[in-house]
Each structure stands twice: as structure tokens, then as C-alpha cells.
Amino acid sequence: MPKNKKPAGGRPSQNFDPRYAKKRAGGPFRGNDGGARGPRRDEGAGRYDRADRPARDGDRRFDRTERPRYDRADRPARDGDRRFDRTERPRYDRTERPARDGERRFDRDQRPSRDGERRFDRTERPRYDRAERPARDGERRYDRPARPARDGERPFGRDDRPRYDRNERPRFSREGERRSFDRDERPARAERPRAEGERRWEERRQERPVRTQAAEDRIDVVHERLEAQAVQADEVSEMTFADLGLGDNIVRALAALGAEKPFPIQASTAASIIDGRDVLARGRTGSGKTIAFGAPLVEKVLRAKAGVKRDFGRAPVALIMAPTRELALQIDRTVQALARSVGLFTTQVYGGVPQGRQVGALKKGVDIVIGTPGRIGDLHRQGKLDLSQVSVSVLDEADHMCELGFLEPVQEILRQTAEGGQKLLFSATLDREVAALVDEFLVAPQVYEVAGETQETGTIEHRILVVEHRSKPEILDQLVAREGKTLVFTRTRAYAEMLAEQFDDAGVDAISLHGDLNQAKRTRNIDRFSKGRARVLVATDVAARGIHVDDVDLVIQADAPDEYKTYLHRAGRTGRAGRTGRVVTLIPRQRRRRMTEMLERAEIEAPFDDVRPGDDLLDELAGAPTVADLTA
């Protein structure tokens, strides 16, 4: 029973909801962060706000957000227009000029020190050492418990490594340099007779030992458990959300979100989560993972808080982490709705926006924090986010969060949460990669996947188009000239930007999404695509995972992905929640073999077709996919 009877509206966290903040933060500015530093409307509550009053007749209102910022540098120089470029002017250095006659130059260090004069000498000052200062009241110091070294583990310390000596390094020499390579002289690889003992790239790759045997064994245990706990979809098909142990308010909130009946992954994991078990769960893209962890998480936090007053400034007890800001925002939209229904509060903590708002929300007190690792770690280090009370941590896209660059910050954050806290790891491609986290943080995890949930039973049609490199732009133009929503993936940010412009020039409403855009623009663009105001979104892999946009019926991979997991996630932006979708991947001729291997790993069947601009097949593929296409 929620202690807090106050309705959710009018409570502080509304101010931190990006949907409300959007108008203020947004703006088609180039190269700044969307004017987010301006005065905030919610700061002086009750102040008269002109924008809030309905417009009077003939009332002209100036809307800052609609006017593009004037950028002098963007305008071509007019004739005789002199532009000053700071970088080109050499710095004026007084000391380099010869002293003029009779000029006295003052050099402090040369002059004998005057009586009683204190001179500052860096070397005399003792170094400030945090560890030597007695801990302040309530200050928590992180001290990693000394743990015996694991087998084969090298303790960290630079001293045992021999110093790098420049002079011992063999000299670089151009002698005996390889003859320059001539493309045309060499026969194509397939035809070229194999030299004696030659192993080709694919074979070499297969032979390469990837991990030590110990690591392999440990990982296999995880993998086997994954297989062992598969839940049959029909076993749980009769369940309702109430049967799973969720309270009335949450069940009603779920219905309002359009979730009337639990999907298999939701039905199978809920009981374990509410029980407080550690959970690993794999569920196909679009199978409802957010609700699968979100609803039981809210239920659990609610039970833990039963009878406890919601104190001002209370520390969060649950943490959800995601790999991108957009995904964190999207998760919050679902979890916040569930949490509010029972009087709990959530806040988002992610980068690219000023901290103030997030810190303000934390100061008031929240129960569930949702965000990305960078800012969460940052606020924690600044002492603005107390993680010590977090007893449930969720990692969405867990395998991705274990990749290079993500793993360490994630580990560091999890180490700051309450000892023995519950951990939930979710992903559509949950695999051995999560072993690093499982080993350190999970205790006897329950592992779930839904039996029979394979790509073959999915609702997505896959096609591979083999194209000439030079005809790629035209082919893409032909594919995106269509009615439905199209999501185009590229490998780089620059190409995403370029394609969006190309489509725009061709008269197709296209926008981009990638890490070179400021957060205001990112949020605005994905919002425009969701609402259908732009029918084509060209994105990097920032949009590959987890992002849900209704009714995307065509995914185009302008660049093929490098990894089968990336293929599955990108493809999973369509065909969600049982709807049909189509994925078209463009590859150059020489990539056929690699593509075939990738599809095998992903367990996807897809026909290959050679296409040229203007081919009827392109128009066909641009049309809406039907169920018949899937069975064909």
C-alpha cells in the first residue's frame, strides 16, 4: 500500500521528464547544446509566463527554437569581406623581441629576495594525499578488499615490467621492403592456386585460440545453463500479470501501456525477480524485455518500501543501465509509468545534457535511477549519486555492456551498489560475453530463454542485395522512395549524415541519428521519426539496440554489419511484437562469403540477388512486406 497518496502530477519528477523538457531544450541550433543552459522556466514557480497564456488575436510570438542560429562563418565571404582568423596570427611574444635601448626588463627570479619576502616554491610544498587525511564524518571510502590473486592473474603494478628502451628497439629500415602491390597482377583469390602450406584467412581465424581453456570452461557453464532453463511459451500462455504477483495498480498501468497479457519472457522471469533471485534472460528483439524486468522491479521496490516513509533526499534502491541515452530514456518512459502508479519515483541520469536537473531530482529523492554508465559513474564520483542503497541492478543489452570500453565503468558502478544486491541481465543476444559480470556479481543465477523463439519463427523477411559500389546511392534512393517508415543503418556517422542529406535532396523527408549530433538534436530527430514527421531515419549503431519505433516496416543496411549480433539487433528494429517487417542488406560482390557466414551464425535464411538501379525488385522490396513474403 503506497504511503504517498499525493497524485503523481505536480510532483518534482515531472520537471525532469524529457517529454516536458523537450520544448525548452530543443532547437535547431548547430554545434551547441541546444540552449540548454538558458534560464529554466521551472526555477521560479508561480512567475508569470507569457508562453503559458493563450495567444491573443494578432499576438505575435517569437519562437527562438524555430529560427536557425545565424552563423557568420557559414555565409560565403562577400567581396572584400575581411575575416579574422585567430589561429593564423602568430602569438606575440615579448621576450622574443630584442630589448629596446634603455628598456628595463623585470625578471623576478634574478633579483635577490627582499627582506621577509616569501617566495613560493612548488617543490617544498608537501603533496596533498587524500588517504592521509582522516575520513570526514560519513565519508565513504572505496577500498577494494584484498582478494587472493586468481590463477594466472598478474597483480597490477608497473614495476615488474621492464622499462621500454627506445634504443633497444630494432631500427626501422626500408631495406628489403616488400615490392609494391599490384592489384591487377594478382589472380582473384578464389582462382589462385594454393601455395604449399598456405592457410587462408578464414582457416587461420578458425584456428586462432580465442580464449584460455579455463575461461572457455567457465563460460560454457553459463552457456549450458542458458539452454537448460528454456521456458516453453505455451507453459505460460494462460498467465495474467496478476498471476505473476503484480499488484492491481501495476496491472492497470501495464494495460494503459497496451500490455494486457504477459508475453512469454515476461511470464517466465517475473516470479524469480520478485523472489530476489539473480536472473539472466534472453528474449528475441521486440519480445517485451523492458516490461519483463520493469514491472517486477517496481513491484519489488514497492514491497521493500512498504511502510517506509518516502524521505526527502532518500537514496535510490534500484538502478537500470543501458548502453545509449535514447534507450535509457525509452526505458524510463515505461518504468516511470509503472512506478508512478504506485507512488514511486524514477529519474534519468545520462550524459550530453547539463547535470543540474538530474542532481536536483536526486536531491529531492528518487527510488529508481535509469541511465547510462558514464554519467552515473560521474555523478557518483562527485558524491551526487549515492549507490550504496541500490539493492537491485538491471543491465539492459547486457552483452553489449560487457564489451570493451563499457565493461570497466559498469563493473565500477556495480561495485558501489549494496553488497549482495540482486542483478538482472537482459539481452536478445545474451551470450558468453557476460561471463565477466556473472563471475563477479551474480549468485546462482536463474537463466531464461523462450523455447522456439528463433529467427525462423519470427516475422521478418531478410534479403541480401549484391550491388556495384557506384550504384549504391541510386539504389538507396529507389528503396527509400516509399510510404512506410524506413530505418537505414550505416557504419559511420559521416555516412549517416551524408545519406540523410542525399535523401533530403531527392525529396524524401529524412533525418539522421548518430553520436556527432548534440543530445537535443538526437532527441528531437528520433522523436520526429517516431511521430512520422520524417519517414526515413539514417542512423549509426547508436540506434541498433533496444530502440522501439512503431511501424518501422523496412530496415535497410546501407553498410553490412561486421557482427552477427549487430545484424540481429538492427533487424530487430522492425517486426516487433508480432508485426511483419523486412530487412534489406546491401553488399558488394566480394562480401558474399562473409555475409553467408554471418547469416549462418545468426540462423537467418536470406536469398541473395544481384541488382542494378531501376530494377523492379527494388520497387517490390520498397513495397509493404506481407505475411506471404515470409513464407515464400
Added chain:
DNA sequence: AAAAAAC
């Protein structure tokens, strides 16, 4: 090699 994630 690129993308993501902090200022």
C-alpha cells in the same frame, strides 16, 4: 576500425 559512453 567504428560506435557508444563523461566533463
